[in-house]
Amino acid sequence: MSFINYSSREINCKIVYYGPGLCGKTTNLQYIYKKTNPEQKGKLISLATETERTLFFDFLPLALGDIKGFRVRFHLYTVPGQVFYAASRKLILKGVDGVVFVADSQIDRMEANIESLEDLKINLSEQGYDLEKLPFVIQYNKRDLPNIVPVDELNKVLNPNGVPYFEAVATQGTGVFETLKGIAKLVLLELKKNY
């Protein structure tokens, strides 16, 4: 649910990074935060455990520029990936405008990817959303590691509908902005359809 304010001439969109534990969601936001000009970003808020696992969410507000005289603001959120935080994940999805699914490319994380994607679909549908109708992109992260699944294979298993996908090494920033741009584009094009 984007929020368009004609009075302050702003439009706000909510983008959620979803995916299994340790796949690199928080790392994506940290990199975006690091590489954005101070005047374009707010604080990066991380509600995390002492071991830096996301406990509730990370939040990063971005104002990248104007479109048609409206300030476009993106509110980026990550969910906690660990299985037992299911209740919190559901809450973060409320009012989402676009989803980035961050998959962990490592062979031994395939099960976790599949499970998390399933969890995403269920949580969305409980709130009346349909993943197939929502702006949605996939990021294949950790491409720098040795034991990874080839992209073709990842696409076969995780991306049967052929949504935009991006290879990434979030720790080095590779593919991070490409992914953000990919989802931002879909979200903004959706606005065009609906207003």
Place this chain on the structure above:
Amino acid sequence: MTNTAINLVMYEDEFKKIDEELQRLYQQSNAKLVFLVDKNGQLIAIAGETHNVDTTSLASLTAGNIAATGGMARLLGEKEFSLIYNEGERDNVHISLVGQWVILVVVFDQRSSLGLVRLRVKKSSEVLARIFDEIHQKAESAKKEGKIEESPFAEITDEDIDKLFR
């Protein structure tokens, strides 16, 4: 923009009304800061001592707070907890729901009191709820009639979007 959600679209008139009500609440409750957030964490309007306050972060955490207590409420078989109150050494925070859409937050110190804040919040909530009902009714009927207001976004181009990422 998704199957179920109605997008919140706010025009000048309504914004003015909301702003006036917030100013009134700010004055009458002797608060430091009064603001409205939608349930997704987006700041709608604010009144009071806003300098040095990270309002965007506050808004997001407020919504997270309400979402978490709402989740707890449902687990306990309650529909929703309509109020959260945090007491600090200096400042206190009173968070309450206005209708089903928005969250009203009042930050106050010893210049005010919980009793006064409660009383004024109750009055303002009624006014604000009516305004938001209007906004949503307007949005729904516009949707039904398929009326597309002179949309600034109808002509978004790829180029517009690319420009954001330069």
